[in-house]
Amino acid sequence: MSAMGVRAKRLALLLLGVAGTAGLLWLFGSQEPLWVSAGWVSLVPWLWVLDRATSRRETVLAGVAMGCAFNAALFGWFPGSLQSYSGAPLAVCWLAFLVLSPFMELQFITFALTRYHLRRTTEQSPRAFWRVTLTGALVYVGTEWVSPKLFAVTLGQGFIASESLRQGADIAGTHGLTLVLVIVNACVLEAGRVLMAHGVREGSRRALAPAAAVAALVLVCFGYGQFRYRQVATLEAPRxxxxxxxxxxxxxxxxxxxxxxxxxxxxxxxxxxxxxxxxxxxxxxxxxxxxxxxxxxxxxxxxxxxxxxxxxxxxxxxxxxxxxxxxxxxxxxxxxxxxxxxxxxxxxxxxxxxxxxxxxxxxxxxxxxxxxxxxxxxxxxxxxxxxxxxxxxxxxxxxxxxxxxxxxxxxxxxxxxxxxxxxxxxxxxxxxxxxxxxxxxxxxxxxxxxxxxxxxxxxxxxxxxxxxxxxxxxxxxxxxxxxxxxxxxxxxxxxxxxxxxxxxxxxxxxxxxxxxGDWLGPTALVLSGVLLLAPWVLARRKARQAVSS
Structure with missing residues (x-):
């Protein structure tokens, strides 16, 4: 296959992954109880194609495409409303909307670049997986908190349709729900990838850790939600x-x-x-x-x-x-x-x-x-x-x-x-x-x-x-x-x-x-910076010690 054909195939695969995630997020964001479970796997198609990126340019493209698709899936109504308000042509409203989408959803780009960088600079090991997953999730939430947005949208808001899962917002807001959701999606992808690479017998053992993390996080979210719901409902005997x-x-x-x-x-x-x-x-x-x-x-x-x-x-x-x-x-x-x-x-x-x-x-x-x-x-x-x-x-x-x-x-x-x-x-x-x-x-x-x-x-x-x-x-x-x-x-x-x-x-x-207050966003921003810079700082310290000795 020619180089152009390879690039076309990779682009088609990227767009397919973006479309898959956008479709799942559209269902998840519909606020219907039937589709709440879609949130736990909604990022998997995009993460799968993202991890196949071979350059930073391709990684940025994956982030930009996801930001545009995300906004189109959840806010496709906005260009029509903007046209109604301003009187501008609908095509101009859509163009402005899509051009601004990557800036309003900057977290997809920073998350993609962080994941690309860490997967290539961290030695392959179970510990490395957790570093990549946790740092990526913190970067996602921190960037989302600091970047300009018109509607303050975040993935975790899709849990509004679940009586139990939405209760966790009283800890760290909807950004906290997003953090859990990003981690779970990364663990689902890892478990599936290991099973496909090593088969059921060997893969089951290797996939145990990410699968257990998925089960633990989901159960904790449901358990806390049920506890909190009953506690608050009991107090609703009004004074x-x-x-x-x-x-x-x-x-x-x-x-x-x-x-x-x-x-x-x-x-x-x-x-x-x-x-x-x-x-x-x-x-x-x-x-x-x-x-x-x-x-x-x-x-x-x-x-x-x-x-x-x-x-x-x-x-x-x-x-x-x-x-x-x-x-x-x-x-x-x-x-x-x-x-x-x-x-x-x-x-x-x-x-x-x-x-x-x-x-x-x-x-x-x-x-x-x-x-x-x-x-x-x-x-x-x-x-x-x-x-x-x-x-x-x-x-x-x-x-x-x-x-x-x-x-x-x-x-x-x-x-x-x-x-x-x-x-x-x-x-x-x-x-x-x-x-x-x-x-x-x-x-x-x-x-x-x-x-x-x-x-x-x-x-x-x-x-x-x-x-x-x-x-x-x-x-x-x-x-x-x-x-x-x-x-x-x-x-x-x-x-x-x-x-x-x-x-x-x-x-x-x-x-x-x-x-x-809204504490998780700035905390995630600081922690992600620490996790990204710590290896570089430690490496420089070791280099200085080696030179001095």
Missing amino acids: QQLSVGVVQANITKYEKLAAEMGMYDVVRMILDTHYRLSAELLQNRKLDLLIWPETVYPTTFGTPKSDAGAEFDAEIREFVSRGQVPLLFGTYDLEQEREYNAAMFLGPGRNGALERSAYRKTMLFPLTEWVPELLDSQWLREWLPWTGYWKRGPGPQTMALQLGGGRAITVAPLICYESIFPGYVAEEARRGAELIITLSNDSWFSGTPALKQHLMHAAFRSIETRLPQVRVTNSGISALISPTGEVLAEVPDDHRASLAMTVPLSPRVPTLMVAW
Whole structure:
């Protein structure tokens, strides 16, 4: 066979391995219990072709291809949503998405290069296998933690569909689940390779160590998950309960509606719809708290920009005063020409006055909500007219909400994108939060897997902090999430409904994620550096000693 034919065959084999892993990861990421087990072998096809690479160039190609395939498999909906938002041609959106994929999934490249290097510089032995496997897994997790990502995706999130396996996230977050998954996949590949090379009789003995590691890790994950699930579920005999009403009006694309109807009529329609749905809830049940979604009031509250805005502000205050129910809703907050995406709380206070407090969103989606000041310019605004003007809030905060009957609760407020950052939510939990409340606007992703993926992130934040969560969106998926990550109640996508939720407030359950934050990523980065540099340092020390002697 010619050299060109050999290269073509190797490329075809590489793409086949990448496609196999991408397909398994797509099944694993579907959040269906049937496909949870696919995660334990999902990387095997790619690892198999990766270990056949004969050069660093081929290794990098394998990493780049895997990053692109991974993003396409899990986020193939994003280019369409980007086109809908920006108006750019779909082909341009796909091109930008694929070009950026290797940078957003840099862990595939660094992992591939680490594995290539160690397999060629480490003497073949059982100890060498464990060094390659552990170092590679740490490099993967460390790189994933430090590299820029739009959606904070990691392999371990696929375990959300397993009641037991997802509970391990309270130790080291979803990165901890990823670390275990990468190690197990490497062990599965090694056991299979040994069996194929040496036959069943001899191979079984040689494959015993990696096979035992697979069994031990899987059993420990299941065992810990069952223990933790039962422990948390037992504590869910609540010391108190909250009755929380949520409104999902399914009114979307405010800008388009404003162009057709005028902004005044749009705000009028939005508020009237929320008043009506809220009144239906209040007629049937006494509520401790009423929640409307992100930017439901699409203008500044408290600092009106017009007479009409002042009238709307007064209406909302009158609604709260008349119903005597505290309201948390999404709006804009203005301070000295700096505008923030905010969650505003209004509650009946002393002497008939309303108490007001606000939380300002900090983690803004790049470009669409926020542009760094160093990049902001008239040229950029003209080229990308859909870029946002909001400013960043002060960081993780809690809100003390005064409820009826003299009761109070401390909540961890989150707005949309913030729910994908485990360290951010852990900091709010560390400040004494008893409940997570997330306001979101997912309308740009309606009808896509993004809605389930965003809900999945929210569920992991409840597991990591062991706090219940009320999630309210304008068009779906609104939900009540338990401290074990179970969705107890929900309003599906593209539905208009109001829902009363009974939220149990249980005793605080300590977790390592709350105590240490998102600790595994930086730890993995440091440990992988030590493991990679230690042999080189030892070799140089021995060389100096040999010269001096």
